[in-house]
């Protein structure tokens with residue numbers, strides 16, 4: 562049987578572009594709380610049932626630099642076999658908010674069809690990253706603490722703080738919220754950026770935060786602390802069952818927690834190989850790490866609620882694949898997005914010049930017409 566072009570009718574090379582307005586439209590349709598709830602449920606279910614025979618992923622890689630200023634551009638690949646490859650590309654430039662009024666973390670995700678290699682969709686992932694990072698902390702916090710309500714401390718009041726607090730609010734009642742930031746402008750504006758239903762944050766100095774560390778059930782550290790700087794808070798008087806979501810360490814040499822505190826806790830890496838390079842765990846030995854996020858979320862580890870726990874959150878590419886699929890599913894349901902011809906699609910697959918030749922032929926007709934007009 563001649564298989565030539567047998568699948569031509571079902572093959573297209575068009576790409577669905579899902580921009581920030583499409584994501585805003587999805588969130589408007591679903592509701593912000595419900596969208597966060599869906600993200601939490603998606604991560605809980607898919608990470609809890611993670612199977613490395615079905616999902617492949619790689620430690621992220623990229624370029625980091627100090628000129629023109631400190632920052633990086635990196636890529637985070639994951640694949641659901643026989644289905645989809647996702648590559649999130651992230652820029653991290655901590656001077657962006659103060660210098661330029663744009664976010665520190667900027668991201669887009671590309672989804673590829675593993676049958677053809679086609680770029681199926683490109684989507685906004687800056688807001689999506691913030692939501693999935695909050696959701697990841699929520700699923701781990703939910704699995705490691707039994708407190709209800711919780712007293713929450715937050716160090717760093719930027720973009721990630723908003724979704725950390727929102728996501729935790731979806732799994733726990735927060736009866737006290739104490740926050741600190743080296744930039745008072747950012748700390749004092751946090752209340753304006755939090756969604757409805759969250760208790761008003763109490764903004765305190767670092768000294769006051771440290772003095773109150775023993776009153777917190779959960780702490781989130783989500784700072785853009787520079788490389789090699791001292792810990793962002795003093796945890797020496799922390800409760801014996803404090804849970805910390807350590808979100809900001811995602812660069813070699815950049816960490817947020819005191820080493821002694823880390824050594825006193827059960828450290829739960831989102832992706833151990835990556836955490837050993839750029840998370841809090843970069844200062845530990847592999848054998849010092851606790852159970853993985855997969856095992857904790859999957860309910861395979863008991864007794865964590867009575868121990869100090871640290872979620873070493875560096876950001877896992879599989880979370881980004883799941884987040885992009887959630888967005889894509891809603892966008893398709895609502896008929897959102899713009900289809901563009903980003904990739905060459907000639908009638909003859911062996912002829913890369915086909916479309917160019919057509920344009921060149923048109924140009925020659927046009928130029929001979931204009932020569933006639935001048936003549």
Ligand SMILES: NC(=O)c1ccc[n+]([C@@H]2O[C@H](COP(=O)([O-])OP(=O)(O)OC[C@H]3O[C@@H](n4cnc5c(N)ncnc54)[C@H](O)[C@@H]3O)[C@@H](O)[C@H]2O)c1
Nearest residue numbers: 665717719720721742743744747784785786809874875876
């Ligand atoms: N784990 C993940 O999956 C993940 C995802 C996204 C971002 N991040 C990381 O989270 C961190 C925060 O990201 P963001 O988007 O909120 O950045 P942001 O620039 O919006 O906010 C960071 C805040 O931290 C404050 N800060 C810096 N040093 C501090 C210190 N020593 N003590 C207290 N506050 C301090 C800054 O003043 C700023 O307000 C970044 O390091 C980013 O790379 C991690």
